[in-house]
Amino acid sequence: MRPSTLFWSASSLLLAGLVAADASDVLSLTDSDFSSSVDSENLMLVEFFAPWCGHCKALAPHYEEAATELKKKNIKLAKVDCVDQAELCQAHGVQGYPTLKVFRNGTPSDYSGPRKADGIISYMVKQSLPAVTQVNADSLDEFKTADKIIAVAFLPSATDAPAPEFSRAAEKHREDYLFGLSVDPEAAEAAGVTPPAIVLYRGFDDAETTYPYPAASVSSEDLSEWIAGLSIPLIDEVNADNYMVYAQSGKPLAYLFYTLIFSEA
Known part of the structure; x- marks a missing residue:
């Protein structure tokens, strides 16, 4: 060359x-x-x-x-x-x-x-989605892993209780969590629930938690409080992004302070 x-x-x-x-x-x-x-x-x-x-x-x-x-x-x-x-x-x-x-x-x-x-x-x-996303059996698996905290209401129809209260909670917390609504019987069957039911999917701790009280009578305030109570991992590394979440949680907290020591190989 x-x-x-x-x-x-x-x-x-x-x-x-x-x-x-x-x-x-x-x-x-x-x-x-x-x-x-x-x-x-x-x-x-x-x-x-x-x-x-x-x-x-x-x-x-x-x-x-x-x-x-x-x-x-x-x-x-x-x-x-x-x-x-x-x-x-x-x-x-x-x-x-x-x-x-x-x-x-x-x-x-x-x-x-x-x-x-x-x-x-x-x-x-979250900003790209509507406050409440319509979910069916085909989209459920993808939707419930789309973020760290996702609430899905499984209802007989889109107008049945607690749809209005669920929507109010979704509008209030659209920047915090994902919300989905399904009227698909196959989706409810796949989730292992009988409508009306609300399931919280999380990317930490227990992956799935069902609202433990009658879902049809839940208020947006009670729903918001329930989700907030489950939105914090039991153990996590505290940083600038999540410090206030823990500080304002109202829960008793225990902090472990440690120092990383690196040794040369």
């Missing part, structure tokens, strides 16, 4: 590697394409950041991971560099970094979810 050919091949491989390294599923928006991008999407999460911001740097890998996963569900994540796009960030009321906003067809609302990848994914999936 001639030297020039070898040099060209090596350069091509290097360039390809750089392109791959820079590949990202997070869209970078500027003033010229911001409105057209967010207005055309039913749902989009946008991070307003500054390159020097330590919290932004900590968020970055989680944001990238969430973008890659949510891309599969056609939910886009974007970012705006507020150093280069100061006027755009000012126009959206950005006062600190990172600021995250959820856009629905161009209309913004504050993001109030976690800052870790799985939390961002969970939050945005």
Whole structure:
């Protein structure tokens, strides 16, 4: 192989590697394409950041991971560099970094979810769904594992009690949990319940728990309290994302503080 050919091949491989390294599923928006991008999407999460911001740097890998996963569900994540796009960030009321906003067809609302990848994914999936998702025998298995906490009401019909109360609880907690309703007898049979019944599916501790009282007479307040009581793992690592959940749970808590000691092999 001639030297020039070898040099060209090596350069091509290097360039390809750089392109791959820079590949990202997070869209970078500027003033010229911001409105057209967010207005055309039913749902989009946008991070307003500054390159020097330590919290932004900590968020970055989680944001990238969430973008890659949510891309599969056609939910886009974007970012705006507020150093280069100061006027755009000012126009959206950005006062600190990172600021995250959820856009629905161009209309913004504050993001109030976690800052870790799985939390961002969970939050945005909930945002993409109606407060109550219709579930049948074919979709039950997938739906009950779609998040860490899922409540499913199995009813004879969509208007039977406690459908109205179930919907009220779902509207109130749509950012916290997933809610499904099934009027499919085969789905109830697969769940091992007789309608009306409410089953809570969890990704921790006991995987399935049935509401222990007559489901037809449950109020939205009682349902919310029951779900909240089962929404916290018995043992978990406390971090910035879940600290307040435990602190506000009203349950007696025991904390174990420990230090990790790494030894060289």
